[in-house]
Amino acid sequence: MPQTQPQASAADVAPDEGRRQPSPLVRSRKRNGERVILGALWLCAAISVVTTLAIVVVLAVEASVFFRSVAVVEFLTDTRWTPFGNPGSPSFRVGVLPLVNGTLLVTGIALSVAVPLGLGAAAYLSEYARRGVRKTLKPFLEVLAGVPTVVLGYFALTFVTPQLRSIFGSDTVQVFNAASAGIVMGIMIIPTVASLSEDAMSAVPGDLRQAAYGLGATRRHVVVKVVFPAALSGIVSAVILAMGRAIGETMIVAIAAGNLPTMTIDPFDQIQTMTAYIVQAVTGEAPRGSLTYQSIFAVGGLLFVLTFALNLVAQRIVTRFREAY
Amino acid sequence: MGLSTPGRTAAGAVQDLRRPRGRTLKEQVFHVVLSGATIVGLVVLTVLLVDVFADGFGRLRLDFLTSYSSRHPERTGIRTGLTGTLSLMVLTAVIAFPIGVGAAIYLEEFAPDNWFTRVMQVNIANLAGVPSIVYGLLAAAVFVYLLEFGRSLLSGAMALSLLILPVIIVAGREAIRAVPRTIREAGLALGATPWQVTYRQVLPVALPGILTGTILALSRAIGEAAPILVAGAVFSRRADNEPWNLLEPFGALPIQIFDFVKRPQAGFEIEAAAAGIIVLLTALLLMNAVAIVLRNRYSSQL
Numbered sequence: 001m002p003q004t005q006p007q008a009s010a011a012d013v014a015p016d017e018g019r020r021q022p023s024p025l026v027r028s029r030k031r032n033g034e035r036v037i038l039g040a041l042w043l044c045a046a047i048s049v050v051t052t053l054a055i056v057v058v059l060a061v062e063a064s065v066f067f068r069s070v071a072v073v074e075f076l077t078d079t080r081w082t083p084f085g086n087p088g089s090p091s092f093r094v095g096v097l098p099l100v101n102g103t104l105l106v107t108g109i110a111l112s113v114a115v116p117l118g119l120g121a122a123a124y125l126s127e128y129a130r131r132g133v134r135k136t137l138k139p140f141l142e143v144l145a146g147v148p149t150v151v152l153g154y155f156a157l158t159f160v161t162p163q164l165r166s167i168f169g170s171d172t173v174q175v176f177n178a179a180s181a182g183i184v185m186g187i188m189i190i191p192t193v194a195s196l197s198e199d200a201m202s203a204v205p206g207d208l209r210q211a212a213y214g215l216g217a218t219r220r221h222v223v224v225k226v227v228f229p230a231a232l233s234g235i236v237s238a239v240i241l242a243m244g245r246a247i248g249e250t251m252i253v254a255i256a257a258g259n260l261p262t263m264t265i266d267p268f269d270q271i272q273t274m275t276a277y278i279v280q281a282v283t284g285e286a287p288r289g290s291l292t293y294q295s296i297f298a299v300g301g302l303l304f305v306l307t308f309a310l311n312l313v314a315q316r317i318v319t320r321f322r323e324a325y
Numbered sequence: 326m327g328l329s330t331p332g333r334t335a336a337g338a339v340q341d342l343r344r345p346r347g348r349t350l351k352e353q354v355f356h357v358v359l360s361g362a363t364i365v366g367l368v369v370l371t372v373l374l375v376d377v378f379a380d381g382f383g384r385l386r387l388d389f390l391t392s393y394s395s396r397h398p399e400r401t402g403i404r405t406g407l408t409g410t411l412s413l414m415v416l417t418a419v420i421a422f423p424i425g426v427g428a429a430i431y432l433e434e435f436a437p438d439n440w441f442t443r444v445m446q447v448n449i450a451n452l453a454g455v456p457s458i459v460y461g462l463l464a465a466a467v468f469v470y471l472l473e474f475g476r477s478l479l480s481g482a483m484a485l486s487l488l489i490l491p492v493i494i495v496a497g498r499e500a501i502r503a504v505p506r507t508i509r510e511a512g513l514a515l516g517a518t519p520w521q522v523t524y525r526q527v528l529p530v531a532l533p534g535i536l537t538g539t540i541l542a543l544s545r546a547i548g549e550a551a552p553i554l555v556a557g558a559v560f561s562r563r564a565d566n567e568p569w570n571l572l573e574p575f576g577a578l579p580i581q582i583f584d585f586v587k588r589p590q591a592g593f594e595i596e597a598a599a600a601g602i603i604v605l606l607t608a609l610l611l612m613n614a615v616a617i618v619l620r621n622r623y624s625s626q627l
Contacts, residue, residue, distance in 0.1 A: 024509050025434045025519040034520045038435055044427030045436070048449050048494070051487050055459060058466040120362025128359060137363060144366050146609070147373070148548025150579045151602050154586050155373045158380070158595055190366045220355040241454065248456025250551035251579070255586050275458050275551070282461075282555050288470065296555075300462045304455065311454040315447075 059304055062297035069291055070094050075298060081261035081277070084284075087291045094295060096302060098261035102178065102271035106253055107246040109182025109267055110189060114242055117186075118193025119235065125194070126201035127223050138195075145191040153255030156184040161256065164268070172268050176258030179267040185252050189242040196241065200234020201227050237314040244310040248303060250275040274299050377606070381599025389600055394560065394581070398592025403601050406581030409478075409558070410547060410608075413577055416482035417489070417546055422539055425490050429497025429535070434523055453491040460488045461555025469557055476557025478575040484556045485549060489542040496538020500531040537619045544612040548605065550579035560584040578605045 030038060067075070069087060078095020085091040121141065125134050160180040165173045173179070204227050212226045228235070258270030259280050272280070278296045286292040392402025436442040464484035474480045504527050512522035550558075558580045578601060585598035 021506075022438065023434045024506065024513060025522060026437060028513055028519045030519055034518060037520050038431070041427045041431035041435060044424045045431040045445050045494075047424055048428065048452055048490060049445055051463075051490070052448050052452060054467060055455065055463050058463050059459075062462075062466055117362045117365050120359045121366070124359035124363045128356060129363075137367075140367055140370075141363070144370055146544065146548075146613075147370070148550070148579055148605060148609070150548070150550050150582045150586070151373070151377070151606065154582065154598055154602060155376065157586065158598075159372070159376050187366060187369050194363075218349070218352055220352050223355075223359075244454055244456075248458065250456070250458045251583065254551075255583065275456065278458055278462070279551065279554060282465075282557075297462060297466070300459055304459050307454060307456055307459075308451065311451055315450065 055304065059297055059301040062294060063301045066291065066294035066298045070298075079263055081272075083281075083292050083295050092291075094291075096274070096299060098263055099272060099274045099277050099299060100302075101263050101265075102253075102257070102261060103247055103273040103275070105178045105265060105267065105271060106182045106185060106257060106273055107243060109179060110186040110246040111239070111243060113183055113186025114189045114193050114246075115239055118190045118238075118242070119197055121190065121194040122197035122201055122235075123223050123227070126198045127219065127227060141191050141194060144188060147188070149188070149249060149251040150255070152184050152188055153181075153252040156180040156252055156256035160184055168268065174258070174268060174270045176256060176260075176270045177268045178257050178271045181253045181255075181257035182267065184256070185246055185249055188249070188252070189245050192242040192245055193238050196238030197231065197235045200231035200238070203234070204230040233317050233320075237317040240310050240314040240317070244307045244314070247310070248275065248307050250279060254279040274303050374606075377599050377602050380595050381597075381601070381603050384596040384600040385603055389597075390604070394584070398588075398590055398597055401585075401593065401597055403578065403581050403604060405559075405576035406578040406601065407604070409576035409580075410578040412478060413482055413485065413553070413575065414543055414547055416478060416571070417485045418539065418543055420482060421486040421489055421493055421542070424486070425493030425539070425542075426497050426535055428490075428494045429501055430523060430528075432494070433498045433501040434527070435519070449491045449494055453495075456551075457488055457549055458551040458555060460484050461552035463487070464552065464556035475572060476559070476574055477572045479571040480556045481553040481558055481575055481577070484552045485546045488549065488552055489546050492542035492545065493535075493539050496542065497531075497535045500534025500538065501527060503534060504530045533619050533622060537616045540612050540616040540619070544609050544616070547608060547612070548579055550577070550583055553577055554580060554583070578608075 075094055075096055077097065078093055079097045080093035080095050081098045082091055082093045125137065129137065157176075157180070160183055161173070161175065161177065164177070164180055165175075208226055208230060209222050212222045217225070253273045254276040257273060257276060259272050259276060260270040261272040261277070262269065264271060277299055281292060281296045286296075389402045390407060391404055392400060393404050395401040432442070432445065436445075461484055464480050464487075468474045468480040468483050469476055474483075508526050508530065509522050512526045513519070517525070553575075557574070558577050559574045560576065560580060582598050582601040582605065585593045585601060588594055
């Protein structure tokens with residue numbers, strides 16, 4: 001069914017850089033003085049590449065200092081994270097798994113909030129809402145993504161946590177817990193899921209819907225059985241991007257989720273994420289050159305690799321499946 | 326039996342006419358669930374705002390804005406954060422705006438279609454997905470220690486500049502792309518050089534759009550705490566330090582809010598933090614209002 005569609009709709013959604021008509025200025029002859037200006041402009045654009053390289057080099061160099069004292073295998077497999085003691089003493093353990101566990105727990109909670117709500121909102125905006133309703137609702141939804149994360153952290157700690165404690169009992173729910181941070185983070189990434197999924201759903205050609213209606217399908221059937229599968233690649237990449245945002249989110253977890261690196265999967269327990277550890281280490285005045293200070297670059301490096309990989313996967317999915325119709 | 330089957334189908338058809346397919350219970354439930362999902366985010370946003378105002382409005386007095394941080398919750402203030410955020414934003418704009426616009430002009434008007442251009446384009450998209458705290462690590466290693474700016478306003482502003490650069494570049498490119506091609510062709514035909522066309526024809530038309538994008542990018546930077554925390558922002562400063570010196574230590578509003586939330590007394594954790602949040606959200610609202618006004622004027626112009 002997809003192959004019969006013209007390519008225009010796909011090109012409309014994601015204007016391809018290469019195929020757009022280039023500016024008439026590209027090929028026009030420049031004076032010598034203008035070449036200098038052009039060089040300066042090129043430098044501005046190249047700064048972005050330099051930034052990426054600098055991030056990679058900094059994280060690699062500083063982490064390699066850390067890995068001179070700590071074996072990579074120990075870092076990746078040990079299940080205790082107690083990096084504040086004396087290096088060499090038995091109380092000094094630097095296995096990153098508890099931090100990864102905490103990060104994944106919060107991310108999992110966030111996604112289980114954001115994916116159903118985000119997809120529901122996307123389906124509503126794309127398939128049900130009238131144009132006027134969509135035009136007013138969408139900016140309000142985007143506001144959520146613009147709320148500073150310290151504010152969301154405050155909300156998680158002083159509003160959501162007390163609610164959870166009154167519902168589930170203050171013996172079960174700790175003051176700092178993964179659940180409240182995860183829920184609020186989920187709300188924060190709804191716009192990411194909703195907005196990109198809606199783009200994908202709106203890009204599904206109208207003829208597919210008309211054909212389904214013609215066969216007697218209801219609107220619900222069209223959404224679930226036609227639009228959703230056809231937009232799946234866009235939806236998956238939206239979810240992956242949202243996941244990357246959740247993994248890298250810092251202030252909500254630093255405020256509301258606690259600073260106790262454990263291997264728990266209980267959402268009401270205190271945990272620590274990779275990002276929250278970095279905040280704890282830098283605000284705790286770990287002196288530069290100490291192994292504790294170097295450890296933030298090892299953790300940061302892992303964080304960078306994880307989020308970068310997720311971004312690449314998301315982009316690959318979009319570009320690979322974009323031409324489906 | 327042979328007769329009863331079509332009879333039943335006919336009855337079914339009549340029923341279908343009375344309850345059109347779009348109106349069955351399942352359809353309605355599905356519709357309500359979807360609109361409910363859309364509303365949840367807005368409801369939470371409203372609850373958040375009401376909660377923050379209920380907690381912090383009483384604490385919001387003039388001396389809260391003009392006092393330095395104190396150990397006593399009733400005497401503490403956000404002066405360090407306010408002045409710090411103000412100077413951070415000015416410095417970040419001064420650094421990020423020219424670089425971002427320069428990059429946008431290059432990519433949109435002059436970049437040849439080669440592999441390096443494509444690398445730059447893919448890279449800008451990737452940079453937008455890098456967690457903000459990683460920019461803090463970069464700044465800590467390069468600006469604070471390698472270039473020896475120390476834990477200073479300059480290091481913080483450069484971290485924020487790198488963070489919002491992709492946003493400014495993307496917004497700038499869109500604004501420049503929206504300028505009609507005919508304007509460039511007309512300029513070239515009249516003998517203007519490519520840079521004259523860019524500087525005198527394209528940029529003035531694209532400027533409102535570029536400014537809107539820049540303000541929105543800055544409104545992202547104003548709420549960021551993670552990168553400047555890692556780059557060395559401080560919770561409080563001594564009264565005799567003023568924030569205009571680029572190499573002085575600096576505070577910021579989100580950092581101050583974080584500090585308040587972390588303290589155990591309710592006077593800090595609840596009231597002072599909420600009052601600080603109201604100030605921060607007000608600043609955000611003002612920036613967005615300016616951006617919207619600019620955008621509206623811009624769209625009526627074309």
